[in-house]
Amino acid sequence: MAAAQEQLHTGPAEVLADGGAxxxxxxxxxxxxxxxxxRRFEASRQRLLRERRQRQATWDAGALPDFRADTAAIRASDWSVAPIPAALCDRRVEITGPVERKMIIxxxxSGAKVFMADFEDSSAPTFANQLDGQVNLRDAVDGTIAFRSPEGKTYQLGDDPAVLVVRPxxxxxxxRFFSVDxxxxxxALVDFGLFVFHNALALHQRxxxxxxxxxxxxxxxEAALWEDVMSAAEAELQLPxxxxxxxxLIETLPAAFQMDEILHALRRRIVGLNCGRWDYIFSYLKTLRGHRDRLLPERGQxxxxxxxxxxxxxxxxxTxxxxxxxxxxxxxxQIPIKGDEAANEAALDKVRADKLRxxxxxxDGTWVAHPALVPVAQAIFDEYMPTPNQLDKLRQDVQVGREQLLAAPNGTITRAGFDNNVEVCLRYTAAWLDGLGCVPIHHLMEDAATAEIARAQLWQWLHHGDLEFPDHAPIDFALFDQALAAHTHRLRQSQHPGAARADAAAALISRMTHADELGDFLTLPAYEQLA
Known part of the structure; x- marks a missing residue:
């Protein structure tokens, strides 16, 4: 690999600002x-990405996802994953967030069993964010991490921290900051590789x-590729x-049809699957973008x-x-609503109902985005799950087939729902372009998944045509352009995160929404504009 300075597309001043770390x-x-x-795995990654595009082309042409015929034996046969480590046997509440220093501490x-440190959807991958994240996690692993706020408040690790799990x-x-040949x-390899190189041995010893x-x-x-990468890294780092x-995370519609197969591909090391439901909704929209009979109602429904x-x-x-x-x-x-006790309690009631379900x-456990929600979720799981997990709950009553996994629910598209999609997509994208990947909007801590749902819905509603609001007013590009302009003006004049990037975000969203084809990911073109 070339020297570090030669890999950086940013100026040397940024590198030298924290050159030692x-x-x-x-x-x-x-x-x-x-x-x-x-060099060992890039060709395989590119091949798998080509296969993604080929599958999507068949779905765009009218086919629908289904369970694989060639892997029926994996689904039918009896096998189990490897034993789960003691540190992960009780995961009743997990908290997630970006790899920012104060957030990590x-x-x-927080009292959660697990902290998922996120290099992905809640991080905007500037060079500084990604490298600061590696520094922060190294310090967290060795127990020296500390933070002093501008107001003089000091943060440091307590005696019983959550188990660390990293999402590349x-x-x-x-x-774009690292290149080879x-x-x-x-x-994925940058995030994974730097983390394991510096921390794997210390974590293994504990x-x-x-x-x-x-x-x-x-x-x-794609799961098998991760198996190969991790096995290779273990061999190089002399780990068993x-x-x-x-x-x-089962957060794509195609993966829902291959849950057994993904577990099998990683059976020597997999601990579980997670319902990444916001990205899953986005994937439903993207995968079925060519099917007018699979349109979803507004996000809130x-x-x-x-x-x-x-x-x-x-x-x-x-499974x-x-x-x-x-x-x-x-x-x-949800995040705390300060100054409005009734609204805050109503939000917490929604959390309780969701966790009870x-x-x-x-x-066997659940996710929260804010430390204040840890005791709320834990109280529900403590009451209804007194054991460390529910592996004995086999759910043999569940019979879910292809049609249910693909069934579009009934619902409506209201003016408020349409307008909210425009606003959330704009505000999140502007903040992301400004280097912030985890953004509070309307008392919710949003990451890229919400913006992806919003812009995918807007694209579908506008491109499939002839859709109406309940009052029979048409849903058309004139309305979208008007709403986007109005929200851009408001954001530009506001104190919200990303206000300075409002115009750039609006231009990107407009281009992607007017495009003839729904783009795969908002973050791909946005990345080229990231500072």
Whole structure:
């Protein structure tokens, strides 16, 4: 791999601003390790991405996803995943957030069982964000992490921190700051490689992994690539095979048809599957973008009780527990509403209802986005799950087939729902372009998944034509352009995160919404504009 300075597309001033800390991460040995991973696995990654595009072309032409005929034996046969480490046997509440220093300390001290440190959807991958994240996690692993706020408040680790699990970026993302032989390195390999190179041995010596959440997988072959990468890394770092453990987010529609297969591909190291429900809704929209009969109503009407989401979550529980793996529930994105006790309590009631549904269905744990929600979710799981997990809840009553997984729910598109999609997509994108990937909007902590749902819905509603609001007014591009202009003006004049990037965000959203084809990911073109 080239020297670190030669890999950076940003100016040397940014590199030198924290040169000592970054240099300790970007050592020649660490860069050489990344180079070996890239040369060994990049061709496979590119092949798998081509296969994604080929599958999508068949769905755009009228086909629909289905369970694979060639893997029927895997689904039918009896097998189990490897034993789960003691540190991960009780995951009743997990907190997630970006790899920002104060966030890491607060999350590890939150009382949650697990903290998922996120290099993916809640992080905007500037060079500084990604490298600061590696520095912060190194300091968290060795126990020295501390933070002093501008107001003088000091933050440091408590005596019983949560178990650390790291989420690298997905296979589809490259990293423009690192290159090998003139080609960009996979963002997933950058995040994974730097973390394990510096921390795997220390974590292994404490029986703490390293542990990972793997995002955006669409097929068992993509899971198998992670198996190969982790096995290679273990061999290089002289760790026993299977030391690194993984939980896979089932957050794409194609993956819902291959849950057994994904577990099987990673059976030596997988701990469970997670209902990444917001990205799953986005994937439903994207995968079925060519099918007018699969349009979804506005985002607020697509909850976990609609048939295609209820079926997906219950099938995940049944599949995981049959194989001895955990079935993790989804995210509660609410954040405290200060100054309005009634509104705050109403929001907490929604969290309680969602977590009660999850624990009664058989989930082994759940996600929250804010430390204040940890005791709320834990109280529900403590009451209804007195044991560390619910692996004995096999859910043999669940019978979910292709039609339920693909069934579009009834509902409407209101003016308020349309307008909210425009606003949320704009505000999130502007903040992301300004380097912030985790954004509070209307008392919810939003990451890229919400913006993806919003812009995918707008594209579908506008491109399939002849759609109306309940008052029969047409849903058309004139209305979209007007709403986008109005929200751009308001954002530009506001104190919201990303206000300075309002115009750039609006231009990107307008271009992607007017395009003839729904773009795969908002973050791909946005990345080229990221500072």
């Amino acid at each position: 970054y240099a300790a991460i970007l050592t020649p040995a660490a860069l050489a390790f990344l180079g070996r991973l890239h 607060n999350a590890l001290n 970026r997905g296979w589809h993302l490259h990293d 003139g080609a960009s390195v996979s963002g 029986d703490r992994g390293p542990y990972f959440y793997l995002p955006k997988l669409e097929a068992m072959e 095979r299977g030391t690194m453990k993984a939980t896979v 697509v909850g976990m009780t609609v048939p295609f989401l209820k079926g997906y979550s219950e099938l995940l529980i049944k 995981c527990h049959r194989r001895g793996a955990f079935a993790m529930g989804g995210m509660a994105a 999850e624990v009664k269905a058989g989930h």
